[in-house]
Each structure stands twice: as structure tokens, then as C-alpha cells.
Amino acid sequence: MKIKKKDFEEIIDLSEFLEYFLNLVENGALIDSVTNSEINELRYLSESRVREEILLNSQYSYFKRYVKINEKFKQNYLLLAKVSLKFQQVDQSSIRFK
DSSP states (O other), rough: EEEHHHHHHHHHHHHHHHHHHHHHHHTTTTEETTOOOOOHHHHHHHHHTTHHHHHHHHHETTTTTTEEEGGGGGHHHHHHHHHHHHTTTTOGGGGEOO
């Protein structure tokens, strides 16, 4: 799978904060716009260390315009992108504690 360098780095940067949101949820926070299935996906990404696996197994193209991701990590990358973009849209004021 080939991805533009800029898009790849944006997803990797956004995914850095997923642990923060998981800690909030596990400590009793309620986030209005997030469903239980998205929380389960977040938990899977965090526990499986998907971000780190992708970083270790991806490589930049010769001119560094693209990033090549191994095919076996394609689904995990797409899930990481989906969840990262979802949690980027979460407004901090929509987080409530029980």
C-alpha cells in the first residue's frame, strides 16, 4: 500500500493521542459523539500497539514522497486512520465525567 508522506505523517501524529482518549474513557469519561464500537476499536489499537507496528514496518520511497506499508498492515492502518480522524474531531467540552 502506497500513501503520500504528508497523509501518513498526519495520521501518525494524530494517533499519538489515542492513549489519552483511552485513559479518559477507562477512567469514566463520557464522550458524546463516540460509540461503543469506536471505543472498542480504540482499545484494540492501543492494546495491539498498531501504531508502533506500522512505524516499524513501513518505509519511505526513494524520493521520500510516499510511504510503503506492508499489505498485512493495510487494514490496521486504515482502522488507525479512521479512529484517529474521529477522535481529532472530539471537542474537549463534550467530554463529561460520571
